[in-house]
Amino acid sequence: MNTESDFQVPIGFELAHQEWLAKGAGKFHEECFSVGYFAYYRTRYWALVRQAIFARDSATCVRCQGSAAHVHHLGYDFLGIDHLHPETLVSVCGPCHQLVEYARRAESLISKISRRIIRAKRFIENRSNCFEQSAAYDYARLLEYQDELAELQALFATGTPYTNCRTNADMEGSDDKSLRSESHVYDARAVSVISGWQGSEEEKEARLLPMLELEIQKCKSFAATVLEPVSPRARQSQQSCAAEGMTEPGSKSSGLELLVVGIRFHRGNADGISAGEAVKFVREPSNAYDPNAIRVNLRTGGTLGYLTKEVAAVFARQLDSGGEVCGVISKIVRNKVYVSATPQRF
DSSP: OOOGGGSOOOTTOHHHHHHHHHHTTHHHHHHHHHHOHHHHTTSHHHHHHHHHHHHHTTTBOTTTOSBOOEEEESOSTTTTOGGGOGGGEEEEOHHHHHHHHHHHHHHHHHHHHHHHHHHHHHHHTTOOOOTTOOHHHHHHHHHHHHHHHHHHHHHHHTTOOOOOHHHHHHHHTSSHHHHHHHHHHHHHHHHHHHTTOOSOHHHHHHHHHHHHHHHHHHHHHHHHHHTOOOOHHHHHHHHHHHHHTOOOTTSSOOSEEEEEEOHHHHTSSSTTOOTTOEEEEEEOTTOSSOTTOEEEEETTSOEEEEEOHHHHHHHHHHHHTTOOEEEEEEEEETTEEEEEEOTTTO
8 A cells, every 4th residue: 555655746735745645545536536526626635736736837827928817637537636747737817728628628539549549459469359349440430539639720720719519419418319420420431441451450450550649649739739838919919810710910821721631641741842832722512521521732733631621611602602712821830731811712
């Protein structure tokens, strides 16, 4: 059984550690998952952890450097032992609170993908015979992870406060049929791709592993982007521009800034392209996966990728009435490509 000396208590969290021991240590950690978040946040233990985090961060928001009003969890795996893992907690102000939540959601995706990688490795090593384990099933889930991350990226880029729409729909039970239908779409897409791969089921799973690991890196990169410090003035400028659907003044583009997804499948990475390069937006009404699909072509004629489903759903009808629309690559950030087109053209 662990004693007090077995724990490396971070400096500044000694009082929280003493309260944790008084609460029963490991037993308190286990109970925290059953008492509910609101009850947990009313405990003296959490008050001491919160106080220590504010002291560590000088009560300064991790994003805008303004005055912090909240301590935010980037993940809930260490609920009840937060003082031993202070790296999972950040100080934030009110306006930044729901934006920082995007980082927590990215961390949640990382956990899900990591568990799937573990199951896939066990399957490859013939140590698991889970009835639902197959390359097609795992590829379908990968497609879901990619779409969820793209959705988070698109919403964060516009400064939209985070709301977990999927969870709300699940709780209300209003979209169960829709969610099942969406899952079947992913399954069908995965089967069509995996059926073209050569090799055994284990070999196909092995081929999927680096794709899953790459998705983890993309999630980590996005979480880091969310937590990048910005000045209060820059944050106000970003929110103002997002509200107008425009890029920031002085940027290389002056129109709508849109994320391009699917680049990895069409050209592997963003090498060889640069900001300012011309692109074309081309509708694909016959696209098997999205009738609103809008393809982004490079000036060479090759496909760069596609606009996100959420953006395509907004602009498809307008684009249908005007044929091809030109734009430019506005910026490339950590291998993520953004393109822009003037509002008048869209």
